[in-house]
Amino acid sequence: MLNGMSMTKFIPAACVLIVLSLFVVFYSLVLGPNDPNRPPGPPRGFFALNKTAAGVPPWKAFTQLHKKFGSVVSLYQGKTLVVVLGTVKAATDLLDKRGSIYSSRPRNIMASELMSGGMRGLTMPYGNRWRGWRSLMHAGMGIEASNGYKTLQSIESKILLRDLLTETDLTRYAAHLRRFAISIVYCITYGRRVTSLDDPLVVANHKTDESALISMSIRYNLIAIFRLHNVRRAKYFILRLIRIGFTIMPPATGKYIVESWPFLLKLPHFLQWFRHAPLRQRASDSKLYLYLMNTVHKQMESGAAPQSIARRAIERQKEFGLNDLETAFALSAPFTAGVGTTLAALDVFFLAMLHYPAVMHRAQEEIEAVVGKDRLPEFDDAKSLPYINAMIKEVLRWRPIAPLGVAHSVIADDTYQDMSIPNGSTVFANIYSMSKGEEMFPSPDDFDPERYLEPSHQGEASPHSTFFFGFGRRICPGMHVAHNSLFIVIARILSAFNIQLPKGSALPSKVSEDFIGGLVIRPKPFVYQLEPRDKSVSSPGHVDIGILVEEEYRRALDEAKGWM
Numbered sequence: 001m002l003n004g005m006s007m008t009k010f011i012p013a014a015c016v017l018i019v020l021s022l023f024v025v026f027y028s029l030v031l032g033p034n035d036p037n038r039p040p041g042p043p044r045g046f047f048a049l050n051k052t053a054a055g056v057p058p059w060k061a062f063t064q065l066h067k068k069f070g071s072v073v074s075l076y077q078g079k080t081l082v083v084v085l086g087t088v089k090a091a092t093d094l095l096d097k098r099g100s101i102y103s104s105r106p107r108n109i110m111a112s113e114l115m116s117g118g119m120r121g122l123t124m125p126y127g128n129r130w131r132g133w134r135s136l137m138h139a140g141m142g143i144e145a146s147n148g149y150k151t152l153q154s155i156e157s158k159i160l161l162r163d164l165l166t167e168t169d170l171t172r173y174a175a176h177l178r179r180f181a182i183s184i185v186y187c188i189t190y191g192r193r194v195t196s197l198d199d200p201l202v203v204a205n206h207k208t209d210e211s212a213l214i215s216m217s218i219r220y221n222l223i224a225i226f227r228l229h230n231v232r233r234a235k236y237f238i239l240r241l242i243r244i245g246f247t248i249m250p251p252a253t254g255k256y257i258v259e260s261w262p263f264l265l266k267l268p269h270f271l272q273w274f275r276h277a278p279l280r281q282r283a284s285d286s287k288l289y290l291y292l293m294n295t296v297h298k299q300m301e302s303g304a305a306p307q308s309i310a311r312r313a314i315e316r317q318k319e320f321g322l323n324d325l326e327t328a329f330a331l332s333a334p335f336t337a338g339v340g341t342t343l344a345a346l347d348v349f350f351l352a353m354l355h356y357p358a359v360m361h362r363a364q365e366e367i368e369a370v371v372g373k374d375r376l377p378e379f380d381d382a383k384s385l386p387y388i389n390a391m392i393k394e395v396l397r398w399r400p401i402a403p404l405g406v407a408h409s410v411i412a413d414d415t416y417q418d419m420s421i422p423n424g425s426t427v428f429a430n431i432y433s434m435s436k437g438e439e440m441f442p443s444p445d446d447f448d449p450e451r452y453l454e455p456s457h458q459g460e461a462s463p464h465s466t467f468f469f470g471f472g473r474r475i476c477p478g479m480h481v482a483h484n485s486l487f488i489v490i491a492r493i494l495s496a497f498n499i500q501l502p503k504g505s506a507l508p509s510k511v512s513e514d515f516i517g518g519l520v521i522r523p524k525p526f527v528y529q530l531e532p533r534d535k536s537v538s539s540p541g542h543v544d545i546g547i548l549v550e551e552e553y554r555r556a557l558d559e560a561k562g563w564m
């Protein structure tokens with residue numbers, strides 16, 4: 001209930017809000033640009049997406065736009081043109097082949113400028129600082145460097161296997177997988193294992209990671225665009241205008257208003273109420289990241305630092321052209337971008353196995369034929385396991401976990417197939433729509449690793465096997481690390497367990513629209529059971545899976561001593 005005091009504050013505030021809303025509506029409907037040569041799409045101001053129901057995720061809504069307007073569509077978000085690329089061809093033509101102008105990121109005031117002083121690589125605009133950051137990522141996670149982390153991934157996956165084997169509470173599987181994914185990124189970044197999720201550094205970093213992602217206004221802005229499309233449902237014109245005004249404005253807290261109105265940054269600092277929280281966050285992030293990096297520095301001085309991205313960063317700091325704080329921030333990228341993604345992909349794998357048991361049995365047969373029954377699969381077996389490799393690609397294609405990738409931004413005027421794409425446009429690769437492309441992926445809703453095995457039929461486009469990692473100069477630098485983690489975990493889990501539905505549980509939904517998340521999506525939490533496989537007691541060379549996993553676990557713990 002509003003009391004007298006708060007009403008006196010509320011009424012003027014509401015009046016200001018309504019006037020501002022009407023101004024924004026007027027600007028966006030009347031004064032804003034509407035380039036007739038832009039890629040086709042809903043008109044500015046009033047939108048053709050009125051049929052889009054509330055809650056439709058942006059990637060799905062964009063895909064509906066592709067059906068209506070074609071593979072390259074555009075719409076306005078305030079003054080900015082948003083271009084969405086719905087096919088691998090369009091994304092390759094622009095983001096890959098014209099990478100010199102399509103590799104920036106849209107301006108991001110809260111998460112990038114204020115919260116990290118522009119030092120977070122994921123949101124960094126194209127330029128020298130980004131080049132230095134990206135070279136460091138390549139040095140630390142390119143194919144060669146990634147091969148160096150396989151021993152560690154093998155050790156961690158053996159520990160994971162034993163954790164899963166001895167776990168009786170099925171809802172705790174997720175925690176073991178999470179520890180695995182976090183330990184991998186900590187080890188490759190700082191040469192330091194994580195043995196428990198209660199590790200204080202993990203707790204601190206997790207908070208940082210979350211706040212960075214939550215404040216990524218890209219996500220908020222997308223939600224705002226799609227709220228706009230629903231305004232046609234409002235019955236009365238004036239009501240519609242007010243709703244447009246409110247949806248263009250930031251969410252109720254008013255926290256991100258500066259993303260819509262950057263001129264607020266020109267106010268004296270003490271009047272910029274939105275500035276204080278991200279600056280406080282930046283200060284605590286800086287402290288944490290510097291501490292982690294300096295610890296590696298000290299270990300290097302005493303000759304005790306295992307190979308890691310941090311060690312490479314410190315050894316070759318001049319080459320990357322980043323100062324200490326920039327380097328420390330750069331090293332946070334694997335944690336921010338590499339944990340949730342790996343876990344989401346593993347969730348999709350478990351979901352697919354529940355829905356397609358025949359695929360699981362086929363994969364297990366391949367493993368058994370190549371590896372036998374008395375040991376676990378190793379990285380060296382990868383070349384002889386084409387079905388498992390195809391399955392990993394199919395997991396990432398079937399339900400892409402980053403359905404719109406990360407927004408790119410164009411830094412020069414461009415023309416594509418007679419459509420003009422102005423400097424400053426935001427460009428999304430609609431990875432979700434690409435995964436549904438019938439021409440490249442016939443029967444796209446089927447989970448079918450075979451599509452990545454068969455040579456493509458005449459006239460059929462051969463199935464693209466990296467589009468789910470993005471495009472061009474911004475393509476995921478962690479893709480080799482991610483692939484290796486997925487390979488060793490998936491191969492070993494399939495070797496040791498049958499993945500099945502617990503008695504009495506219903507099959508979880510496999511529909512992407514039921515997935516949760518924003519930039520990265522994953523299935524809603526669901527239960528599955530890992531039943532140790534009967535490796536046929538009568539067969540020669542049979543080893544009890546429990547004993548095998550236990551022995552490997554002990555060996556792994558011993559080897560793990562090489563890391564802190």
Ligand code: HEM
Pocket residue numbers: 121122123134137185333334335337338339341342345396401402405406407408468469470471472473474475476477478479481482
């Ligand atoms: C299955 C797992 C993963 C998927 C599907 C995935 C997907 C993606 C996608 C779509 C992008 C945006 C690319 C673009 O802008 O076009 C990206 C960027 C990025 N990814 Fe991944 N990723 C995965 C795992 C990882 C891992 C394990 C790491 C690090 C250890 C990582 C680090 C990064 C970084 C640092 C960027 C930003 C690159 C830049 O802005 O230049 N990713 N990823």
